[in-house]
Amino acid sequence: MISQKAKYALRALTALAQADGQRPLLISEIAVQQAIPKKFLEQILLELKRSGIVESRRGKLGGYLLQRTANEITFGEVLRLIDGPIAPLPCLSLTAYRACEDCDGEKQCEIRHVFARVADASRDVLFSTTIADAVSGTRNTSETLASLEDV
Numbered sequence: 001m002i003s004q005k006a007k008y009a010l011r012a013l014t015a016l017a018q019a020d021g022q023r024p025l026l027i028s029e030i031a032v033q034q035a036i037p038k039k040f041l042e043q044i045l046l047e048l049k050r051s052g053i054v055e056s057r058r059g060k061l062g063g064y065l066l067q068r069t070a071n072e073i074t075f076g077e078v079l080r081l082i083d084g085p086i087a088p089l090p091c092l093s094l095t096a097y098r099a100c101e102d103c104d105g106e107k108q109c110e111i112r113h114v115f116a117r118v119a120d121a122s123r124d125v126l127f128s129t130t131i132a133d134a135v136s137g138t139r140n141t142s143e144t145l146a147s148l149e150d151v
Contacts, residue, residue: 024062073131
């Protein structure tokens, strides 16, 4: 299951993508538009800024913008940044691998074999679906979002 923080991050990014870089969006604008608590959104945007996904501008015309295009930001990248490893088992993680404590061997583990297929399919969808896809409604994004909430 993805965290509420990850859902908020994805929603904030879609709001920024819809603004299309025409002008920076204020935290308060995003918070109201996407129904995200303002204080929580501030923390999320700072994390996204540190990772190079968004940028902030100060001053009267300040706010937040995407630092990269919406076509370059994938759901998988954002989920991994916010929630950590995407794999359902630690032995399947690409970024935080560790052997399962109760495992006699990965090659013989039936559970690992099944969940390896799940992990591969999930990564395929998450790392091929961009924020731009979500905004344009392509790649069955509404179905992808719905399935993520069911996980």
